[in-house]
Amino acid sequence: MGKGLSKKNMQPEHSCNLREVVLNAKPPSTGKKQVAIDQVIQQIEHLPTLPQVVMRVLSMAESPKISAIELSKALDQSLASKVLKLANSAFYGGRGQKISNLHHAIMMIGFESVKEIILTTSFFHTLHDARDVQSLRPLWEHSLECALIAKRLAWIYRYDSLDEAYLSGLTHDIGRLVIQQYFLDQFEEIEEKKKSGRDWLEAEKEVLEMTHAEIGGKVAERWGFPANLIDVITHHHDCSWTQNPTMGKILHYADRFTFGELDFPAMLESFTKEGMNPPSTWDSTDLASVEQILKEEAEKARSMFRFATGKNS
Ligand SMILES: [Fe+2]
Ligand SMILES: [Fe+2]
Numbered sequence: 320m321g322k323g324l325s326k327k328n329m330q331p332e333h334s335c336n337l338r339e340v341v342l343n344a345k346p347p348s349t350g351k352k353q354v355a356i357d358q359v360i361q362q363i364e365h366l367p368t369l370p371q372v373v374m375r376v377l378s379m380a381e382s383p384k385i386s387a388i389e390l391s392k393a394l395d396q397s398l399a400s401k402v403l404k405l406a407n408s409a410f411y412g413g414r415g416q417k418i419s420n421l422h423h424a425i426m427m428i429g430f431e432s433v434k435e436i437i438l439t440t441s442f443f444h445t446l447h448d449a450r451d452v453q454s455l456r457p458l459w460e461h462s463l464e465c466a467l468i469a470k471r472l473a474w475i476y477r478y479d480s481l482d483e484a485y486l487s488g489l490t491h492d493i494g495r496l497v498i499q500q501y502f503l504d505q506f507e508e509i510e511e512k513k514k515s516g517r518d519w520l521e522a523e524k525e526v527l528e529m530t531h532a533e534i535g536g537k538v539a540e541r542w543g544f545p546a547n548l549i550d551v552i553t554h555h556h557d558c559s560w561t562q563n564p565t566m567g568k569i570l571h572y573a574d575r576f577t578f579g580e581l582d583f584p585a586m587l588e589s590f591t592k593e594g595m596n597p598p599s600t601w602d603s604t605d606l607a608s609v610e611q612i613l614k615e616e617a618e619k620a621r622s623m624f625r626f627a628t629g630k631n632s
Contacts, residue, residue: 356528360537362501369542370398370441376434376482377545387430390437391421401440406433410622434482435470439463439623442489446496455496456624461577462489464620469573471613476595478565487548487570491555494534502527520556532556568593576613583610 372393394402399421406424407417411432418424425433443459466488473484499506505526512522523530529537536553544552547563551570554560560567572589575581581589587597587606597606 359497359502359527359529359534363497363534363537363541366497366538366541367445369445370395372398372437373441373486374543376437377480377486379434379482387422387425387433390433394421394437398440398444401444402433402436405436405440405623405626408622408626410619410626411436431481435466435485438482438486438489439466455499458492458495458499460617460620460624462492463623464617465489465491465570465573465577467616467619468577468613469569471609471616472569472573473566475597475609476565476569476590477598478569483545483548483566484569484573486544487551487566488573490539490542490544491535491552491570491574492531493538493552494529494531494536497534497538498523498527498531530556565595568595583613 370393372390375390375393391399402421403418403424405411406428411428416427418427421433424436466485469484469488470481472478473481478484498509508526509519509522512525513519517525520530520532527534532555533553535555536549539549539552547566550560550562551567554567555570555574558567558571568590572581572586576583576586590596597609
């Protein structure tokens with residue numbers, strides 16, 4: 320696969336050899352727009368923290384007895400009303416009976432869906448001051464779709480924390496937000512380099528000394544994510560994760576599938592080559608159903624974006 324941008328002009332085409340390229344990229348030479356790593360780190364330190372409820376959801380894999388009551392206690396009023404708004408949306412509920420509280424939501428749409436909504440809403444709630452939600456929309460929709468796909472892949476490949484997979488997809492490109500939001504000059508410089516054929520990650524490294532994936536890892540650290548989640552976010556393009564290869568592969572292929580770099584059969588084949596297989600009892604009809612479900616996640620991501628951000632157009 321050659322270097323360059325994917326057909327959607329948003330994602331660098333993947334090559335795990337890219338790690339070599341990125342790690343060996345020369346540091347910035349001169350240039351008014353270039354900033355030092357410590358300026359990026361400083362900015363990350365000023366980012367708001369995620370609501371506590373996110374960590375409560377993540378810890379549920381280890382403590383499945385955490386109840387809906389405990390979860391609802393960790394939601395502030397504004398967050399709770401957003402969760403309920405999304406739970407009442409056409410995609411999740413919206414079947415005539417109004418969902419009025421978290422317990423009711425769990426009864427109506429299930430605990431898994433409620434956790435998805437809590438993670439998504441918390442994420443957007445934290446970043447609601449983003450300069451221009453609309454200009455970030457392609458990024459948000461990609462992140463949401465990646466979250467939904469990663470969660471499905473975690474289920475297919477029997478990874479033990481679906482919530483962790485979902486959160487990794489949702490947050491994996493947060494470094495792109497940091498660049499677009501806080502380093503506009505550098506963002507534009509990177510875009511220029513991309514237009515002239517420079518590999519995206521190399522361009523980021525040249526301008527900011529870090530890739531968006533590395534910046535994302537720093538944000539994940541700041542948000543108190545578990546070490547394995549920080550690791551897979553940091554290495555979602557270069558595949559050099561060390562802590563949890565299963566989670567790393569799930570996020571990496573979810574990202575590429577979401578960008579249309581891989582279709583469903585090619586993605587399954589990639590997993591098989593990595594020694595990961597779907598349940599042996601599945602036949603071609605089961606796989607076709609899963610493929611259909613994954614295709615529908617893009618529409619779900621658009622619906623969730625509209626409700627989570629209040630941008631209904
Ligand atoms: Fe990325
Ligand atoms: Fe991505």
